[in-house]
Amino acid sequence: MSIQDSGAVAGERHRLTSIAYRLLGSLTEAEDAVQEAYARWYALAPARRAAVESPGAWLTTVAGRICLDMLGSARARRERYVGAWLPEPLPDRTEWGGGDGADPADRVALDESVGMAFLVVLESMTPAERVAFVLHDVFRYPFPEIAGIVGRTPAACRQLAASARRRVRGERPPTAPALPRAEQAALVRHFKEAWEAKDIGAVVGLLDPDAVMTADGGGLVGTALRPLTGARRIAEYFVFIAGKAPGLTLLERTVNGRPGLVAQHGANVVTVAAFALDGDRVTHIWAVRNPEKLRAWTVPGDGPRAPHGPWTR
Template sequence: MGTTGTGTDPVAGERRQLINVAYRLLGSLTEAEDAVQDAYARWYALPRSRRQEIRSPGAWLSTVTGRICLDVLGSARARRERYVGTWLPEPLPDPREWDHRQAADPAEQLVLDESVAMAFLVVLESMTPAERVAFVLHDVFRYPFAEIAAVLDRTPAACKQLASSARRRAGATRTTGPAGPTGAGRGDAVPGDVVRGVKAAWESRDIPALVDLLDPAAVMTADGGGMVGTALHPIEGGACIARYMVAIADRAPGLELLERTVNGAPGLVAHRAGAVLTVAAFDVTHHRVTRIWVVRNPEKLRPWVRDDQPAVPGPDATLR
């Protein structure tokens, strides 16, 4: 459940893997980094003699990180019941694309694959904490159930049942996990072309063009966290979404859209005066957008702020 580090420190090479696991478990890069930092703190708090006795430091760190994430997921359910509006996962930029000044060391980056697609992460939110841990560790990272049992403090057979239950939950939605296609490219669509068309139609305030690009049953879900203005409830129907998007364009002078990778798939980033205000992820099927996830909560946009940019602005009412 992890690889042995290199050099004199046996845990030197584990951080990237741990962050990758923790982000998929928690849907938040900030919380994932905190969980991994906590795991490392516990490792270094062990007496040197105890650390030397551990045959696989990577497996030890993976187990501890999994347990920390399980605890965080349990408390998060209560916090999200008090969340203003809809809670969405924290969107991820591609650092090589977003900030060309970065060295983009692959050893420090999250793997942007289908298991970080917004559609997939949203499905994970429907699972219980134990189901999510069992499903992500087994189906995404291929950990054996014997090792997952150490994280969940259950038998391997019980963990297998949890993963199976999680698969049924995922199968009850339109989106499937890494074993099948995700929303970012099903059918014969080219997601980048569709998202580029949405950008052009939005910039020209072309409602008919937007309606043509949106599935009639499309849904837009926004997350402002109660900190910025946004739609508190999902907007349903391509025509309604198109009118809403054009209304935003009319009320937000100076707002610019950039085509950027969001969680490994084509997306759009809205900024004004150099500050990122919104990150949007898309689910494209057969040349039409079926889902849009709009993240405006400033606390979730911190990974999108470059050193040469102003900080993400605080509460406003721009995009109600």
């Protein structure tokens, strides 16, 4: 293989990481899957590598199969997970530490398909549905290629994608037209200010009456183990937290491509919150608190630290 060909193979990592993150909902696991795919590629004899007409397609097939296997084992692990399981949140490196492009988070293109709401819906799918749907509907792979990954016929893969599409429609009811990004950011900012002021009434006014808050602590930090429903209940919870965690700093940051909030206690990121908005109200908050899922939010130059403080016990 020529140096040019080798560079082209290395250049596939961006696309593969983007696919794997959507398939797995975990940046850490996505990087592991991609790394394993590359390990298998370079383990091939040089003659076998030279015989591969499309290294990118080969890597996609292998990475897809690895992800499919990982999804199967993940379902069993998540049945034992303490509390709600949420996808791993992604930072925007242009505003969080100014990454140099080496971090896998920089290789995941941010669009609707990495929004937290979309990723949560993907969790309701079977592994085969998720692979067929993501590869076809998000990345536009043809069903014959997907069939080689999931080990089913193209017709069966078409049915898997259709079933997944029905899940998406069923779990994502129609909403008001999306707010412009500036208005989304303003609504999240108002929530931050009301939270900092411990103003229950103001928080309630920003929440849909039937809003839901889901938190993920993984049993490693204290948090609500079940989703909280209702504006008043959620507002009281956030104000209670503010009172129990003096010194908590809230930062407006992009989370999975959308305006969100990051809570720091000292130098430690202890919570990353993503928001779903409908019109001028917040309909869902996903608060990721499991420190194992916040590694991408460590500011460059700072080593990993054990979370501490009133909100992390």
